[in-house]
Amino acid sequence: MTDSALADRVRAAVGRVTDPELRRPLSELDMVRGVTATGDDVRVEIALTIAGCPAADRIERDVRSAAESAAPGGSVTIDVGVMTPAERKALTERLKGPGRRNPFGAGTLTRVVAVTSGKGGVGKSTVTANLAVALARRGLTVGLIDADVHGFSIPQLLGLVRDGEAPSPTQVGDMILPPVAHDVKTISIGMFLKQSDGSSPGAVMWRGPMLHRTLEQFLTDVYFGDLDVLLLDMPPGTGDIAISAGHLLPGAEVLVVTTPQAAASDVAIRSGLVARQVGQRVVGVVENMAAMPLADGTTLDLFGSGGGAEVARALSEGVEEPVEVLASIPLSPALRQAGDAGEPVVVSHPDDAAARAVESLAARLASGGRRLAGRKLPLATA
Template structure:
């Protein structure tokens, strides 16, 4: 058996963090094929403490074991040198030493949605997590940035169990339920509070957007903190082409506050992608429904923003209350995956579909050209 045959099999093994073939990343050190059917594969890990070394080993073993004539596969792990890591970083990010934000570059094809709310407690993070999981289930490449620095909760709700890995000047985000995730909670000990002011918050967002290797994303969702403070303003500066997705409840008081979260687009020139009304109604044991928080809040916000912005802002969906939604979040298994036929999951999947159907293309993108 030729070593090239083994290399071809290894080309189907993806690095779990980078999601590219290990053969393309320079991770295959050497291949030895003995006459008695024993294949030895040397693999470079990006860092010595690589948390996914066992998966890389098992995936490579499985890929080579399927080849005819292979009796045994032995994987020998090594660690990349500083020079090899530098070359890897250049192959992924180019020669620039200072990382830029790929989503703010002219011609970026990634759709960026900032999930915002006027106040806390409206289920903004639950909506973010379930939309991300639903989009990933549709086959899209999805990332979530937990931009609620002081109230981060996304890792738990998405079921993230691993931690980011730093390779050179890149941060490799962990994946859960098909979604790449980054959060300040991955860098703090225990449940320690994050007590940062504006400049530190802005710098953290720059790092999450620029130093994290997101790869080629179709959609990036940002779970913003409630209100219109430092972080929404920084996001508008760092990602001027991002779109705002407003989450509210039916209650008139919540809707009034939610309008402010969307109206920030008047000053930032961002587009409002739509409004999601959460906790719209509750189904009772006898099959009837009750509206605990009133009705009409989502429609009111959508109509008010449409009038203020001079363009249609759609009400994308009304998500019913469901105890399973909270239980699924606590278990790290989003409702759209764990109970896909639950009424709330059906609505959330419908919203994800509406936000996903717009094809990737250059229409509406600013291009680096000027008239001569």
């Protein structure tokens, strides 16, 4: 084999290596600067997106493995450099487009689902985290925004917190790369906060404009890539974030979480009504902390019964398409323990009744698809 033929073979192999953060082949990212071959020996030059790239060791290891497979018998040398500012700018514009743009606004083909509740303490974040993982396990490409800025908990629930600290996202120029847990691309304000002693997370004391700006930045500056589904873990109630989500995500669907208790279901109805007022569509209700089956065959209705059905009934009034209870998730010690441990119950205890209920919810959402009526599709007539 000639030197040029070997170099081409190695370049093709190295180009297929995937960047673990951007989830794209190195060839698409222009990270392979050059490949030369002399006899059986090969030299590969790659350019990382930033200095101190947290994925540097993995990328170099994968590149070396690919090069050695393509050039057996010879030595492989890997030269690792860093992109120039101009190269980084070109990369971010190629991935996100020029300027700051919300890819999930009007006309998006990504299904956007905001998970809401009327009040806190109903398990909304636990449902959202497990639903995201369950959807990803079904083969969908899933992103998750922790929009509960004051009460963020998604990093902990997905196991991203280590030694009390959530990972800081990698930034490539103005582009933020979300950490990935259980194949779910995730962003949370808890990944950016540090206390004065360097520990994390700190507390957030922000009012409306800052909350709007945070959600807007999550949508415009974070690079999720092509998603099938984007979930938002919304804060409880009907405050600033709910209104901002209506403006920034006009095509979003809303999933309302409640417990069976009347005190929770009454206010859950309000969150659904507000979503409609800002132009969003309520796709269903999830009743969490429902009756738990006991070993003797009886059930424990710790929070009563009927709350989910009441929310669905109230939100079905005056609309053509009835709102259904899509899932009833029973009280589950495994669900609570899994959340504390940072291991979603759908992964750690897939046979648990709560895990099965979440998987059923994911199946119903995935099979329901997304209505495209009135949406502009990226098609042109020839």
